Amino acid sequence: MELRQAEPTLAAGRAEAALAGGIAAGLERLIGLFRSLSLPDGLSLTAAATLATLERSGPRRLTALAVQEGVTQPAMTQLIARLQDSGLVSREADTQDGRVVQVRLTGQGQEMLARRRAIRAERLAAVLARISPEDQEALAAALPAIDALASAAH
Amino acid sequence: MELRQAEPTLAAGRAEAALAGGIAAGLERLIGLFRSLSLPDGLSLTAAATLATLERSGPRRLTALAVQEGVTQPAMTQLIARLQDSGLVSREADTQDGRVVQVRLTGQGQEMLARRRAIRAERLAAVLARISPEDQEALAAALPAIDALASAAH
DNA sequence: TATTGTTATACTCTATAACTATA
DNA sequence: TATAGTTATAGAGTATAACAATA
Numbered sequence: 001m002e003l004r005q006a007e008p009t010l011a012a013g014r015a016e017a018a019l020a021g022g023i024a025a026g027l028e029r030l031i032g033l034f035r036s037l038s039l040p041d042g043l044s045l046t047a048a049a050t051l052a053t054l055e056r057s058g059p060r061r062l063t064a065l066a067v068q069e070g071v072t073q074p075a076m077t078q079l080i081a082r083l084q085d086s087g088l089v090s091r092e093a094d095t096q097d098g099r100v101v102q103v104r105l106t107g108q109g110q111e112m113l114a115r116r117r118a119i120r121a122e123r124l125a126a127v128l129a130r131i132s133p134e135d136q137e138a139l140a141a142a143l144p145a146i147d148a149l150a151s152a153a154h
Numbered sequence: 155m156e157l158r159q160a161e162p163t164l165a166a167g168r169a170e171a172a173l174a175g176g177i178a179a180g181l182e183r184l185i186g187l188f189r190s191l192s193l194p195d196g197l198s199l200t201a202a203a204t205l206a207t208l209e210r211s212g213p214r215r216l217t218a219l220a221v222q223e224g225v226t227q228p229a230m231t232q233l234i235a236r237l238q239d240s241g242l243v244s245r246e247a248d249t250q251d252g253r254v255v256q257v258r259l260t261g262q263g264q265e266m267l268a269r270r271r272a273i274r275a276e277r278l279a280a281v282l283a284r285i286s287p288e289d290q291e292a293l294a295a296a297l298p299a300i301d302a303l304a305s306a307a308h
Numbered sequence: 309t310a311t312t313g314t315t316a317t318a319c320t321c322t323a324t325a326a327c328t329a330t331a
Numbered sequence: 332t333a334t335a336g337t338t339a340t341a342g343a344g345t346a347t348a349a350c351a352a353t354a
Contacts, residue, residue: 032222121174127307139177201344254313
């Protein structure tokens with residue numbers, strides 16, 4: 001009984017391990033692509049990710065943002081201060097709990113995100129034009145899976 | 155004649171633009187995944203990417219590395235100094251040109267890369283186990299395309 | 309003169325530790 | 332006391348500008 005249950009589990013584990021190695025390598029190379037696509041608009045990687053999180057999830061507490069982006073609470077305090085100075089986010093007091101700060105994306109912040117994405121998509125289109133139609137189709141087919149993978153992370 | 159040639163070109167351009175938008179969004183979320191998978195071994199993103207480049211391409215000149223990783227020459231000088239202090243790379247004089255510095259990955263550097271990848275693949279496997287078999291297959295099928303995309307970047 | 313790389317200096321971003329305010 | 336966030340300080344990593352050495 002141990003054997004009959006163990007075999008398929010192990011086989012699946014091995015297949016996943018091999019796939020994981022491949023994905024990890026691909027991910028490593030995609031970092032280079034992503035960096036070559038990024039723009040000199042003065043937004044750090046953490047800053048851009050934080051804005052994207054706020055857009056996707058709506059207003060969030062400062063501590064929640066720090067956890068989500070993997071930085072310390074003081075680092076997030078300062079990042080939010082910078083983003084507020086730039087007009088990209090606003091801070092609001094919580095009516096329930098006087099200690100809590102709610103952070104909200106402003107319209108200006110949304111515009112900034114949209115602008116960044118448009119430029120990046122444009123540059124990416126130029127790269128896509130240089131790979132084969134078959135590879136383009138494979139990427140298009142994998143988009144839902146990529147989304148699922150990113151969502152499964154937490 | 156203009157019309158017959160123009161139509162498929164425009165159609166292809168539109169399809170690529172739509173795909174580019176999707177890929178750009180996926181890439182943005184994958185970066186988050188990658189960061190959540192990365193480890194506190196004191197290696198910056200640029201440092202890790204530089205080591206990976208040296209492993210993939212063999213010894214390279216300092217300027218070539220700076221261009222490849224998208225940092226300035228002084229920044230690469232200092233990064234290489236740090237990596238050399240840690241024993242991960244070595245510097246060698248060029249016999250042809252006295253101004254040139256060749257940077258080479260050491261055995262210790264290779265071990266560091268291998269260790270990082272093993273840990274990341276392990277964590278990624280845990281995430282992969284949480285998505286559907288169909289999504290796993292789509293990702294596996296897209297691996298060559300991902301590689302082609304990363305290669306097409308320069 | 310042009311190219312390769314280094315040094316000097318300043319700025320951004322981050323972490324740890326100590327602190328204030330609210331619960 | 333515990334929790335949410337801030338302030339203080341120090342360190343890593345980067346860029347620009349000025350420099351030295353070689354071609």
